[in-house]
Amino acid sequence: MADRPSTPLLDKVNTPADLRALPRAELRQLADELRAEVIDAVSVTGGHLGSALGVIELTVALHAAFDTPHDRIIWDVGHQAYPHKILTGRRDRIRTLRQKNGLSGFTRRAESEYDPFGAGHSSTSISAGLGMAVASDLQGNPRNVVAVIGDGAMSAGMAYEAMNNAGAMDARLIVILNDNDMSIAPPTGALSAYLARLVSGPVYRGTREAAKNLVSKLPPFLHEPARRTEEFARSFFTGGTLFEELGFYYVGPIDGHNLDHLLPILDNVRDAAEGPILVHVVTKKGKGYAPAEDADDKYHGVSKFNVITGAQAKAVSNAPSYTSVFAESLIQEANDDPRIVAINAAMPSGTGLDKFGEVHPTRVFDVGIAEQHAVTFAAGLASEGMRPFCAIYSTFLQRAYDQVVHDVAIQHLPVRFAIDRAGFVGADGPTHAGNYDSAYLGAIPGMVHMAAADEAELRHMVATAAAYDNGPIAFRYPRGEGLGVDMPARGQVLPIGKGRIVRQGATIAILSYGTRLGEVLAAADKLAALGLNPTIADARFLKPLDEDLIARLAGTHDVLLTTEEGAVGGFGSHVATFLASNGLLDGKLRFRPLMIPDRFDEHATQADMYAAAGLDRAGIVAxxxxxxxxxxxxMAAAMAQIS
Incomplete structure (x- = not known):
């Protein structure tokens, strides 16, 4: 293992108070050492690298200017908070990041007093910060509240809802807009920094207030021209009209990597007595690490990598990823059907729709971090005869539940939901777990809900969804690679609401929903070694249920198990309701549903998480x-025999 970077100054910093005790002239060196530490740590653990490197100087400046933890710093999404974790007493554990029993990859209240608000999904920081600011006022405990939000997260409507509310309340809130992609107004070096410092300082603010008082003494017909003149003058130099209209005092844009610019401006806004302020900071993702700067998309989230070369160590698999199978299958369907379009919410590569866009560039739409809009946009497309596929991670589709019900299902519109990252997601932990879509979509009348047992089944389900025009239809599939099964050249349309028998046996029946089927078959082999030969079935559909298949399994076996990668209220609950409602639990049948337990599971490997849930082969056998x-x-004797 290569030696860790030399960090003599960082070694002296255990808390932000230690940072604030340093001469400000030394903070540039501290930032350089912090960047080296982040690169080295993430090379060991993997994680969100580019965004963390982009906020190194901003993190140092914030902790230098504000009295944390009394002052609150809220990191939107949280994957930009690795440098913050290092500076707030967690450096000794930073190489446990995203590992079992290690540090979370996101901010987390239970982890540190310096994490005032947990985050995994985007665009929540301004709302939370406003709540904290109002609480501080009501409790008579004045403090600064700072929300750091990226420009990508500003594409979500929730951010503007919060800003609109904050501006109307004149709350004491500081929003840092971390603009690391497409600058709203790019900084122009020293002049831009000078202007930002000027408009954030007390002299300008005092002059501005004096001007407002003067305007108030002018005849009423001159008030509006004077206001527009002042607004134009500020916008000409700084470009903040939108935020000013929302009630925020705008400062910027400024270079987020120049501490000589950042520190005096943060000092000024900290000491300002006014209401909400927005500081527009321009940064570069991956700053200071050439591989990440050159390919910020590939270094947004990384696996373990070689610091010198930047090469990521990714496990080689002979099986394709579920995401790639979805993308390839959708391209096949779209090649033959010009009505097929695809929608994603700021996740083109994560959902595979970047590949779709290479083939059909005019038929793919990235709507930004706006899942609510994505779903209703898809509904509008469907209402005019198009065949939209809305590809969203299970955890993010939660944000658009009202739109799924109100705009899609009630109107019986044929929107196709491709639900990626279903089930446990491993290192991203509970904030990103795709555990709930079976339960929340299964409750909606008229919704068809499928789960792919393997990558071949996923190809068939894409074809099935493409052909289905009788209302909304959803299909779910997990993160990672498939099982390595033989792939059909083209997907076949499945009969709606019909499962399949995979292996015929007796005594025990196991009805699988989703990709636990591989573990179920492995469990069946172990049971066969004990003289038990279970029947294995693939349900394919949660809704509508294959009631004939379930009744047949229940009537011909002593034990019926269900397995699924979902929470209570999903597939097993639907099967239990059917069995109970039809008197099929009144006889000898013993029914047990296996699902993800009713708890939030901490980050670990996916295999560890499924084992802890009893959803691996050993748990199914037990x-x-x-x-x-x-x-x-x-039980002990049997498990010893098959181990």
């Missing part, structure tokens, strides 16, 4: 034997 009546001794 549940089957327990349901058959094996006592503790018999």
């Amino acid at each position: 549940t089957a034997l327990t349901t058959l009546g094996y006592d503790e001794a018999a």
Whole structure:
């Protein structure tokens, strides 16, 4: 292992108070050492690198200017908070980032007093910050509240809802707009920095207030021209009209990597007595690490990598990823059907729609971090005869639930929901877990809900969704690679609401929904070694249920298990309702649903998480034997025999 970088100044900083005790002339060196530490740490653990490197100087400046933790700093999304974690007493654990029992990849209240608000999804910081600012006023405990939000997160309507509210309340809130992609108004070096410092300082603000008082003494017909003249003059130099209209005092744009510019401006806004202020800071993702600067998309989230070369260590698999299978299958369908269009919410590569866009550039739409809009936009397309595929991670589709119900389902519009990252997601932890879509979509009348058992089934489900025009339809698939099954050249349309028998047996039946099927088949092999030969079925559909298949399994077996990568209220709950409603639990049948437990599971590997949930082969075998009546001794003997 290469030696860690030399960080003599950073070694002296255990808390932000230590940072504030340093001469400000030394903070440039501290930032350089902090950048080296972040690069080295993430090379060991993997994680969100580019965004963390982009805020190194901003993080140092914020902790230098504000009295944290009394003053609150809220990092929107949280994946830009790695430098913040290092400076706030967690450096000794930074190489446990996103590992089992290690630091979270996001901010988390339970982890540190310096994390006042947890975040994994974007665009929540301004709302939370406003709540904190109002609470501080009501409690008579004055403090600064700073929300750091990226320009990507500003594409979500929630950010503007919060700003509109904050501006109307004249709350004491500081918003840092971290503009790291497409600058609203790019900085122009020293002049821009000078102007930003000028308009953030007390002299300008005092002059501005004096001018307002003067205007108030003018005849009424001159008030509006005077206001427009002042607004034009400021906008000409600084470009903040939108934020001013929302009630924020705008400062910027400024170079977010120049501490000589950042520090005096943050000092000024900290000491300002006015209401909400927005500071527009321009940064570069991956700053200071050439591979990340040159390919910020590939270095936004990384696996372990070689610091010198930048090469990422990714496991080689012979099986395609589910995301790539979805993209390739959708391209096939779209090649033959010009009505097919694809929509994503700021995740083109994550959903595979970047590949779709290469083939059909006019038929793919990235709407930004705006899942609500994405769903209703898809509904509008469907209402005019198009066949929209709305590709959104399970965890992010939660943000658009009202639109799914109100704008899609009630109107019976054929929007196709491609739900990526279903089930456990590993290192991203509970904020990104795709555990709930089976439950929340399964509750909607008229919704068809499918889950792919493997990558071949996913190809069939894309074809099925493309052909289905009788209302909304959803199909879910997990993060990662498939099972390595033989792939059909083209997807086939599946009969709606019909499952399939994969292996015929007796006594025990296991009905799988989703990609636990691979583990179910492995569990069946272990049970067969004990003289038990279970029947294995793939449900394919949660809604509508294959009631004939379920009734047949229930009537011909002593034990019926269901498995799924979803929470309580999903597939197992629907099966239980059907069994109970039709008297199929009144006889000898013993039914046990296996699902993700009713808890928030901490980050770990996906394999560890499924094992802890009892959804790996060992857990499935144990549940089957327990349901058959094996006592503790018999269970131990059986497990020893097949281990």
